[in-house]
Amino acid sequence: MATVINVSHLTQGYGKTIVLHDISLQVAPGQILALIGPSGAGKTTLVSAIMGMLRPKSGTVEVLDTPMPDRALLAKIGYMAQTDALYDELTGRENLAFFGTMQGVLKIELKQRIPRAAAVVDLQGDLDKPLKDYSGGMRRRLSLAIALLADPPLLILDEPTVGIDPELRQQIWAELHRMAKRGITILLTTHVMEDAEEADQVMMIRQGAAIAQGTPAALTAQYHVDSIEQVFLQAGRDQDAR
Amino acid sequence: MRVKGMIHRIFTEMLRDKRTLALMFLGPLLILTLVYFLFQGNGTQTATLLVKNVDQSLITALKNDHLEIKATRASSTAKTQIRRRDAAGMLVQNGDKLTLTLANSDQSQSTIIKQSLQQAQVKLKMQTAAATIKTQAAALKQLQIALAKATGQAGIKGASQPATTEKAVTIKTHYLYGGADATYFETLLPILLGFIVFFFVFLISGIALLRERTTGTLYRLLATPVRRGEIIAGYLAGYGLFAVVQTLLIVLYTIGVFKVQIIGSLWLVLLINLLMAAVALTMGLFISTFADSEFQMIQFIPIVALPQIFFSGIIPVATMPGWLQVVAHIFPLYYGAQSMTAVIEKGATLTTVGPSLLILFGFALVFLVLNGQTMKRYRQV
Numbered sequence: 060m061a062t063v064i065n066v067s068h069l070t071q072g073y074g075k076t077i078v079l080h081d082i083s084l085q086v087a088p089g090q091i092l093a094l095i096g097p098s099g100a101g102k103t104t105l106v107s108a109i110m111g112m113l114r115p116k117s118g119t120v121e122v123l124d125t126p127m128p129d130r131a132l133l134a135k136i137g138y139m140a141q142t143d144a145l146y147d148e149l150t151g152r153e154n155l156a157f158f159g160t161m162q163g164v165l166k167i168e169l170k171q172r173i174p175r176a177a178a179v180v181d182l183q184g185d186l187d188k189p190l191k192d193y194s195g196g197m198r199r200r201l202s203l204a205i206a207l208l209a210d211p212p213l214l215i216l217d218e219p220t221v222g223i224d225p226e227l228r229q230q231i232w233a234e235l236h237r238m239a240k241r242g243i244t245i246l247l248t249t250h251v252m253e254d255a256e257e258a259d260q261v262m263m264i265r266q267g268a269a270i271a272q273g274t275p276a277a278l279t280a281q282y283h284v285d286s287i288e289q290v291f292l293q294a295g296r297d298q299d300a301r
Numbered sequence: 302m303r304v305k306g307m308i309h310r311i312f313t314e315m316l317r318d319k320r321t322l323a324l325m326f327l328g329p330l331l332i333l334t335l336v337y338f339l340f341q342g343n344g345t346q347t348a349t350l351l352v353k354n355v356d357q358s359l360i361t362a363l364k365n366d367h368l369e370i371k372a373t374r375a376s377s378t379a380k381t382q383i384r385r386r387d388a389a390g391m392l393v394q395n396g397d398k399l400t401l402t403l404a405n406s407d408q409s410q411s412t413i414i415k416q417s418l419q420q421a422q423v424k425l426k427m428q429t430a431a432a433t434i435k436t437q438a439a440a441l442k443q444l445q446i447a448l449a450k451a452t453g454q455a456g457i458k459g460a461s462q463p464a465t466t467e468k469a470v471t472i473k474t475h476y477l478y479g480g481a482d483a484t485y486f487e488t489l490l491p492i493l494l495g496f497i498v499f500f501f502v503f504l505i506s507g508i509a510l511l512r513e514r515t516t517g518t519l520y521r522l523l524a525t526p527v528r529r530g531e532i533i534a535g536y537l538a539g540y541g542l543f544a545v546v547q548t549l550l551i552v553l554y555t556i557g558v559f560k561v562q563i564i565g566s567l568w569l570v571l572l573i574n575l576l577m578a579a580v581a582l583t584m585g586l587f588i589s590t591f592a593d594s595e596f597q598m599i600q601f602i603p604i605v606a607l608p609q610i611f612f613s614g615i616i617p618v619a620t621m622p623g624w625l626q627v628v629a630h631i632f633p634l635y636y637g638a639q640s641m642t643a644v645i646e647k648g649a650t651l652t653t654v655g656p657s658l659l660i661l662f663g664f665a666l667v668f669l670v671l672n673g674q675t676m677k678r679y680r681q682v
Binding site for chain 2: 145147
């Protein structure tokens with residue numbers, strides 16, 4: 060299996076408006092790809108297309124050698140949504156169990172996996188609290204734990220580090236790197252440049268088009284700057300000049 | 302397994318939401334109790350009738366529990382006297398002529414007076430027949446004819462009957478359904494039973510799905526390999542069970558506390574309400590896609606829920622103009638209330654109410670398909 064995600068010449072939009080123009084990207088097993096760009100650039104739309112929530116207007120999307128959209132394949136994708144989609148009446152544990160069941164995790168496995176996923180995001184002590192008592196950061200971490208729960212070969216995380224303090228952010232990144240080493244592929248969106256620097260590959264999206272793509276080191280070298288942030292600004296200026 | 306997970310979640314959420322639970326289970330009992338007392342005393346209504354110069358024999362004949370007769374001598378017109386004394390009508394005798402004036406602000410009171418006059422007419426007729434003194438009979442007869450004229454003016458048709466001698470008749474009433482003490486409450490109960498389940502399931506499930514859409518959990522749910530049908534099935538089973546519990550509670554309460562008789566099978570009552578719940582649920586889920594907030598969902602109640610009451614049998618559908626009878630057939634509650642009335646009051650069996658239940662099932666099916674389609678907005682497979 061050469062690629063986990065293979066997007067080729069994807070154009071995507073809602074109704075008549077086009078949100079993404081001619082996007083192509085490949086992600087190899089065990090790689091971490093960061094999609095960066097300002098809000099409204101089309102990151103979430105690209106994520107939706109990769110997950111098969113949207114049918115491509117033109118171009119193709121393949122995930123784990125399966126053409127998307129494909130409902131059954133969603134079992135192999137751990138997804139963390141941009142907004143914390145959680146049930147306030149339930150406890151953290153109940154939320155994990157519910158989404159785990161929906162993802163197709165067996166009941167016996169859930170017993171072991173819930174504490175393991177909670178440990179990654181440091182929520183073991185709060186699992187039996189109702190969600191009403193969770194802070195914003197705790198909700199974000201629970202969302203991430205839900206994505207990790209089924210131990211899927213592909214993780215798609217939409218803005219995973221928003222509202223998470225720096226210490227926990229480092230902890231999460233360490234875990235993501237550990238998982239990547241085990242061969243798990245990770246695609247995440249962010250507008251935090253520090254996140255982009257942690258990734259193996261970066262794709263910059265602006266106004267629905269990919270403006271730069273490559274490893275963080277190659278990109279800084281290519282644009283003769285010393286940070287990803289400056290790459291992004293420079294690439295943006297280039298796009299406007301075109 | 303996923304459907305089970307959905308049901309489990311809906312149950313946990315509902316059981317934690319004490320206010321909704323109370324509303325769903327205690328609310329209907331409160332409403333029913335209120336309705337019970339409101340429609341229980343249908344024999345206690347009285348009307349006040351003012352009489353002026355009316356023959357004593359007629360006044361005696363008029364006397365009954367529902368009529369309060371007050372004599373007056375004042376010379377002012379009937380209109381002013383009725384207004385001043387807050388009466389329902391006034392009867393004035395002038396020689397052989399009787400004039401009845403009705404306030405008519407409350408039709409049921411007018412009806413009481415008209416009925417009393419008719420009864421008095423019959424009584425007098427019998428007295429005429431029984432009378433031994435001919436002169437008295439003649440006087441009574443005259444009175445009776447005058448009375449017929451007066452009631453005729455008050456809008457009663459067919460009051461003039463040949464004044465031939467008749468034997469005193471005793472009437473014995475037999476009831477096909479219910480008993481002599483049956484009240485309007487018993488007519489209302491089956492309709493209310495269907496409506497309450499419809500209303501609560503419609504509202505609660507509709508708002509629950511709406512909340513799932515606005516908080517993003519529906520989208521998150523569809524990012525798992527769950528089938529759209531499994532989500533709807535989970536909702537159907539989860540809220541359907543609550544509807545069954547609600548029905549059981551209401552039925553047991555009415556049987557135990559109000560001593561209402563359910564002639565048909567209790568299972569059939571449950572089945573009808575389960576179908577009503579299914580229609581309400583699928584309709585609620587569908588309607589909720591047109592609402593962006595809970596507030597907007599509430600706005601659908603006057604449009605979706607209220608018109609159904611009109612066609613549920615509270616106003617007899619058979620007395621409606623032809624085109625309205627056709628309109629009645631597009632409302633699910635019409636079929637639900639009709640079958641419920643048939644089962645509870647007439648002991649109808651599954652074969653009798655079967656066609657109506659099939660139509661209810663059809664309603665649920667149509668909305669089910671529509672729901673599947675609207676969910677495609679979030680995930681296209």
